[in-house]
Amino acid sequence: MSQDPYELLGVKRDATQKDIQSAFRKLAKKLHPDLNPGDKHAEERFKVISTAYEILSDEEKRGRFDRGEIDMTGAERAQRSYYRDYASASGADNPYHNSSGFADFGDASDSFANFFSRRSGSGRMRSQGQDRRFSLEVDFLEAVNGTRTEIKLPGGPQLDVQIPPGTRDGQTLRLRGKGEPGIGGGPPGDALIEIRVSPHRFFTRDGDDIRLELPISLDEAVLGGKVRAPTPSGPVNLTLPPHSNTGKVLRLKGKGAAKRGGGHGDVYVTLKIVLPDNPDERLTLLVKEWAAANPHDPRKNMET
Numbered sequence: 001m002s003q004d005p006y007e008l009l010g011v012k013r014d015a016t017q018k019d020i021q022s023a024f025r026k027l028a029k030k031l032h033p034d035l036n037p038g039d040k041h042a043e044e045r046f047k048v049i050s051t052a053y054e055i056l057s058d059e060e061k062r063g064r065f066d067r068g069e070i071d072m073t074g075a076e077r078a079q080r081s082y083y084r085d086y087a088s089a090s091g092a093d094n095p096y097h098n099s100s101g102f103a104d105f106g107d108a109s110d111s112f113a114n115f116f117s118r119r120s121g122s123g124r125m126r127s128q129g130q131d132r133r134f135s136l137e138v139d140f141l142e143a144v145n146g147t148r149t150e151i152k153l154p155g156g157p158q159l160d161v162q163i164p165p166g167t168r169d170g171q172t173l174r175l176r177g178k179g180e181p182g183i184g185g186g187p188p189g190d191a192l193i194e195i196r197v198s199p200h201r202f203f204t205r206d207g208d209d210i211r212l213e214l215p216i217s218l219d220e221a222v223l224g225g226k227v228r229a230p231t232p233s234g235p236v237n238l239t240l241p242p243h244s245n246t247g248k249v250l251r252l253k254g255k256g257a258a259k260r261g262g263g264h265g266d267v268y269v270t271l272k273i274v275l276p277d278n279p280d281e282r283l284t285l286l287v288k289e290w291a292a293a294n295p296h297d298p299r300k301n302m303e304t
Contacts, residue, residue: 005072006052008048020053024049024052028050028183032183032184051073054074126186127183128182129188131179131192132153132178134194140199141200142163143167143195146164148160149163165257166208166258169205170194170195171194172193173195177190207265208259209256209268210232210268211268212230212268214227214229216271222242222243224243224244229252229267229269238269246272246273252268255267
């Protein structure tokens with residue numbers, strides 16, 4: 001049987017820790033002694049892949065194995081093989097000698113014993129359960145302001161989900177211990193919930209800021225004054241300066257989405273002058289008189 005842990009787990013040498021864990025769990029579910037009672041071959045293979053996983057799941061041990069410093073059982077390679085060569089003592093007094101001739105290598109079964117000593121009292125291997133992944137669609141305002149909702153799991157049970165204020169589209173929430181149950185009494189995995197935020201009919205998100213286009217009447221644009229403007233947390237009074245043009249941007253400080261480090265973003269309001277749907281004869285005559293007395297070309301700077 002191969003002594004290369006990468007070959008035993010069926011992964012490449014540049015495999016990520018996630019790839020290694022996934023490969024081990026797949027093999028463990030197939031070879032676990034609890035699932036193969038009386039099958040000595042499966043039990044031995046399970047021990048071997050467990051030892052391989054012991055090496056590769058530990059970054060320090062994996063690095064030492066890759067450099068040739070230890071073998072798959074974790075036993076030293078290079079250093080210990082030189083002790084006997086350079087020892088001046090001989091016979092029974094030589095601390096690096098015994099009758100078997102393999103004092104430097106120790107008992108290969110020790111690594112198995114060390115590994116399985118971390119099992120539970122029933123002799124089962126403890127392994128963390130796999131994570132569960134879900135997708136959850138959330139209303140725009142619920143994502144900005146935060147909410148609590150539920151996900152129905154396969155089989156009927158409900159999973160309570162707290163959506164924190166300021167949650168973004170595509171953000172993944174982790175619920176500890178809400179994934180698949182562990183193997184042999186090991187801890188459960190986590191629930192990973194990817195959030196999909198529904199678009200809003202007039203709010204758009206820009207980082208932690210919120211943007212909207214606010215319609216205003218002609219008289220509001222000319223005369224200025226206070227108007228009601230919506231924000232994610234509710235409408236507020238917005239002061240329009242006199243002679244406000246379409247495209248002018250006003251800021252409502254601290255009325256945006258919650259920031260991770262505390263505080264809130266802002267709401268940026270872009271003004272848009274909107275005329276009445278029904279024509280008004282008096283307004284038409286007034287504008288004609290005003291235009292005749294005040295010639296004005298707003299596009300003069302666009303000539304080439």
